[in-house]
Amino acid sequence: MDLRIFTEPQQGATYDDLLRVAQATEAAGFDAFFRSDHYLKMGDGDGLPGPTDAWITLAGLARETKRIRLGTLVTAATFRHPGPLAISVAQVDQMSGGRVEFGLGAGWFDTEHTAYALTLPPLKERFDRYAEQLEIITGLWKTPVDETFSFSGEHYTVVDSPALPKPAQSPAPPVIIGGGGKKRTPELAARFADEFNLPFASPEAALAQFERVAAAAEAVGRDPKEILRSVALTVAIGRDDAEVARRAGAIGRDLGELRESGLAGTAAEVVDRIGQWREKTGITRLYLQVLDLQDLDHLELIASDVAPQL
Incomplete structure (x- = not known):
């Protein structure tokens, strides 16, 4: 089971905060450091000092880490034009020595769009644009150099692009697609995804969506086993019940709810919960959503007491 650390810096984090967490992630032996791609906080809190750009952040981390994979869950297709986005991701992949993974979604958070002069089209158009972005970005990366x-x-036109620069990984960085849409999301995953991720769902809902993706893959003649299954879950792990409760409280979550919907408890309890997830859904990768970025002891505890048992 791959364990990856997943952060939500729009809630209030500087680049230096993220650097500390990324370097702690690498030192502790985790597989990857991922971040969300959002420009506005959600829920409680002031969001200070403000957002950090996902791909600028990852470019910096690419030069200040050596081993861990780096990526987004997920970049919104509404934020950037496909050509410049393909260039940015390819460059970060080069800067990291080929450690980038590219999560792309259709976009959804309307308030952040109006807050930063971004356009959020109606759902159908949004998915149409998203599908074209996937075509263009992966097409640019995979076009031979000469x-x-x-x-x-309908929404984008590319004419005789030299399709440069190329990412370090050949033919392209892994593409991550996710979400709960029952028709178009599985169809796009079947065509483009190396990994399908379902965030913050129950095992039953996750399995149903994974099966939709598998059916869509078979429909286009692709082996469903080529698409890795992963989930993202919020974590609050402690050495005892008091520490678990403290960590849940620090991120403003009800402990009972978090035990049910996330990964909360002692190491033994969480290992058992992860085992249930794997048995029910076939996941081989888990993104641990860490919301308190000052609590590096949390990462060390997971690395020492949870990871070895998986």
């Missing part, structure tokens, strides 16, 4: 790439869609 050839050009063109694309004609």
Whole structure:
């Protein structure tokens, strides 16, 4: 089971905060450091000192880490044009020596769009644009160096692009697609995804969505086993019940609810819960949503008491 650390810096974190967590993630032996791609806080808190840009952050971390994978859960297709986004991600992949993984979603948080002069189209158009972005970005990366790439869609047109620069990974960084949509999301995952991620769902809901993705893959002649299954869950792990309660309280979560919907408890309890997830859904990768970025002891505890048992 791959264990990855997943952060939500829009809730209030500087680049230096993220650097400390990323370096602690690497030192503790985790597989990867991921971050959300949002420009506005959600829920309680003031969000200070303000958002950090996902790909600028990952570019910095690419030069200040050596081993861990780096990526987004997930970049919103509404934030950036596909051509410049392909360039940015390819460059960060080069800067990291080929450690980038590219999560892309359709976009959804309307308030952050109005707060930062971004357009959030109606759902159908949003998915149409999302599908075209996937076509363009992966097409640019996979075009041979001595050839050009063109694309004609309803929303985007590419004419004789040199399709440069290339990412370090060949033919492209792994693409992560996720979400609970029952039709178009599985269809896009079947075409483009190396990994399908379902965040903050129950095992039953996750299994149903994984099966939709598998059916969509079979429909296009692809082996469903080529698409890795993963989930993201909020964590609050402690050496005893008091420490678990303290960590849940520090992130403003009800402990009972978090035990039910996330990964809360002692190491033994969480290991058992992860085992149930794997048995029910077939996941082989888990993103641990760590919301208190000052609590590096939390990461060390997971690395020492949870990871070895998996």
